[in-house]
Amino acid sequence: MHRVVVTGLGVVSALGVGREAHFNGLAEGREGIGPISLIDPSRLMIKIAAEARGYVGEDRWDRQQRVLFDRITQFALTATAEAVDQSGIDFASVGERTATIIATAMGGLHTQDENYRLVYEEGKNRVHPFIIPRLMANAPVSQVSMAHGLRGPAWSVATACASSNHAIGQAFQLVRSGAAQAAVTGGTESVLCFGGIKAWEGLRVMSKDGCRPFSKTRNGMVLGEGCAILILERLEDAKARGAEILGEIVGSGATADAADIVAPAVEGAAAAMQIALRDAAMDPSEVGYINAHGTATTLNDKTEAAAIRMALGGRAEDVMVSSTKSMHGHAIGAAGALEAAACLMAMSRGIVPPTIGHEEHDPEIALDVVPNTAREVRVDACLSNAFAFGGLNAVLAFRAWRG
Amino acid sequence: MSDEVHDRVVAIIAEQAMVEPETVTPDTTVEDLGLDSLSLVEVVFGIEEAFDISVPFNANDPTSSDFDIGTVGKIVDGVRQLIAEKA
Numbered sequence A: 001m002h003r004v005v006v007t008g009l010g011v012v013s014a015l016g017v018g019r020e021a022h023f024n025g026l027a028e029g030r031e032g033i034g035p036i037s038l039i040d041p042s043r044l045m046i047k048i049a050a051e052a053r054g055y056v057g058e059d060r061w062d063r064q065q066r067v068l069f070d071r072i073t074q075f076a077l078t079a080t081a082e083a084v085d086q087s088g089i090d091f092a093s094v095g096e097r098t099a100t101i102i103a104t105a106m107g108g109l110h111t112q113d114e115n116y117r118l119v120y121e122e123g124k125n126r127v128h129p130f131i132i133p134r135l136m137a138n139a140p141v142s143q144v145s146m147a148h149g150l151r152g153p154a155w156s157v158a159t160a161c162a163s164s165n166h167a168i169g170q171a172f173q174l175v176r177s178g179a180a181q182a183a184v185t186g187g188t189e190s191v192l193c194f195g196g197i198k199a200w201e202g203l204r205v206m207s208k209d210g211c212r213p214f215s216k217t218r219n220g221m222v223l224g225e226g227c228a229i230l231i232l233e234r235l236e237d238a239k240a241r242g243a244e245i246l247g248e249i250v251g252s253g254a255t256a257d258a259a260d261i262v263a264p265a266v267e268g269a270a271a272a273m274q275i276a277l278r279d280a281a282m283d284p285s286e287v288g289y290i291n292a293h294g295t296a297t298t299l300n301d302k303t304e305a306a307a308i309r310m311a312l313g314g315r316a317e318d319v320m321v322s323s324t325k326s327m328h329g330h331a332i333g334a335a336g337a338l339e340a341a342a343c344l345m346a347m348s349r350g351i352v353p354p355t356i357g358h359e360e361h362d363p364e365i366a367l368d369v370v371p372n373t374a375r376e377v378r379v380d381a382c383l384s385n386a387f388a389f390g391g392l393n394a395v396l397a398f399r400a401w402r403g
Numbered sequence B: 001m002s003d004e005v006h007d008r009v010v011a012i013i014a015e016q017a018m019v020e021p022e023t024v025t026p027d028t029t030v031e032d033l034g035l036d037s038l039s040l041v042e043v044v045f046g047i048e049e050a051f052d053i054s055v056p057f058n059a060n061d062p063t064s065s066d067f068d069i070g071t072v073g074k075i076v077d078g079v080r081q082l083i084a085e086k087a
Helices: A019-028 A071-087 A092-099 A109-121 A131-135 A140-149 A159-179 A195-201 A234-238 A266-279 A298-317 A332-349 B005-016 B038-049 B072-086
Strands: A004-013 A096-105 A154-157 A182-190 A226-236 A247-256 A288-293 A320-322 A381-386 A392-399
Touching: A004 A019, A004 A071, A004 A159, A004 A234, A004 A332, A019 A131, A071 A109, A071 A140, A071 A226, A071 A332, A092 A096, A096 A159, A109 A195, A109 A266, A131 A140, A131 A247, A140 A154, A140 A182, A140 B005, A154 A159, A159 A182, A159 A226, A159 A247, A159 A332, A159 A381, A159 A392, A182 A332, A226 A234, A226 A332, A247 A266, A247 A332, A266 A298, A266 A381, A266 A392, A288 A332, A298 A381, A332 A381, A332 A392, B005 B038, B005 B072, B038 B072
Parallel strands: A096 A154, A096 A182, A288 A320, A288 A381
Antiparallel strands: A004 A226, A004 A247, A182 A226, A247 A392, A381 A392
């Protein structure tokens, strides 16, 4: 068994392009949610989203590349380049044994949406030859592995809103067990195309006016998009080459509710947290911060609060719990990766990101949700929760690296 | 008051609840029919498609939506009002 540390992080989110922009947004409590501007919102009922507006694909990739790179692949390549650069890892030597496990819940939805539009609405009988390699869910994984020469185990993971946590959890286990020497992992997603937003509208769980997790005034989720990529290495390898260590992944837990296709269940969520804690040999009293799933739907937040109480017992009354979705929106398959970034920031910089949009205390929640303003405090251990539609729960446990 | 709007709304609700339309009365509640939130979303969708209207319904908190889904009678009244507003 190897200890597994994070030595690189790259981010694209509504808070900006790059990990520093993401960290700064989280620390400032900045709202990345605003009027939809990337597409014409006139036929949409929901007209707000957390768009990665700072990201302009045309500035980064030439026409030949864009023909093959959906927005999610572009995000993944951008974030991976940043993470690899920070890490300083040399894939010429370890690429042979490096895993690439990158989540996306929906795959290349922009590509799919645009091509359905062409064949159905415009009645075209021919589409571009590269639609399939552009939209397939493993396109980000494959393009990242090709760009960096990563030849170890590689696959994409799709478990709706828990995709990233499942992916990071698997990558962690591959490195811990020795099945891979290093891993490039995280999640990438953009459902912010017309058909994607329309489909989410149909569920009637989206807010028209803002994301207010845990606030009594919450009225639904707000879609986001983005990508975060983590470089995982064995502790001994990272130390041997003098790499900066951003934090340690110490446990993962996953369960299925086996109950409902959309509604969450307290027991399944709590069990995933307990398994992650056990896997990490971490006592609940050690947990300083929980990055909540916190979607701002009535049901999720209430269920999650109860699950945290069930899993952590008395510690639940003191632990800081925030939902950074209030700032970067719900990035679906990328959510857990953007939130792992928030955990790494909390531990390495001593800044706990807030839950913004907090307007009114909800007695059914009654946790320390770090309302509206970030808190400067030392955090030595965190959990990060993700609970997917379909009742699939995945929780990661992190520890700070104090060298 | 039985009319086309009433009959179509009841038919949509009855189909979703898997009951005979005759057993549905204006006082019947969604709980009586065993409709969960996902079924209600489908009912609202069925109504919107049938009457070409937009129903202000938030599945997060159905009771605080602008559209009263307390009883079948109230749903029918709400649909009538939305049709009138559209005209």
